[in-house]
Amino acid sequence: MANVSLPYDAKAGPTKPEVRAVxxxxxxxxxxDHFVEVGSCTGAVTIEAARRAGRVTALERKSERIETTKKNLTANDVTANVNLREAEAPEGLPEDADVLFIGGSRNYEAVLDTAVETDVDRVVMNVSRLEVAGAATEAFRERxxxxxxxxxxxxxxxxxxxxxxxxxxNPVYMLVGGTGEVATDGGRR
Incomplete structure (x- = not known):
């Protein structure tokens, strides 16, 4: 995994390197893949995704965090096709996403509804609060x-x-799934 430099801070903190690896x-x-991130914050996940996916769309509801993401993308020489959108999800979500990462818990149920409606193949959500992890697990199951x-x-x-x-x-709870078929190796495609 290539090193990610995050010289600009967003006060919420980036997804830690070990968590990004998983x-x-x-x-x-x-x-x-068209990768979509909800809640780009520092841009740490957006940077990693831009090194792998064909297209990347990152949504962030706070303008100062969009600026932080832009600066950190530049600091990491990311020149891939990255579209930054200042929007509160599910507004602003593209309809052609293959892979979706939900980095925050705000409006996650509506985001999951959109993922189902638009047939997103792979969906991953990180959660750091136990109560939200339980509720999000149920939301994933219900859909x-x-x-x-x-x-x-x-x-x-x-x-x-x-x-x-x-x-x-802090512990991290990672919910993994999607609308795609489960492959023989346990992944979705």
Missing amino acids: LLSKLDLDPT DLLEEVIQFQVSHGYELAGATSFDSE
């Missing part, structure tokens, strides 16, 4: 989108009194 595996992007739920936590080691201790990040 996310990219689940998104399974290829050069024919027959749910393939799996993953919960993981990342801890980073640091020196403490001549030994190694760990500082842990």
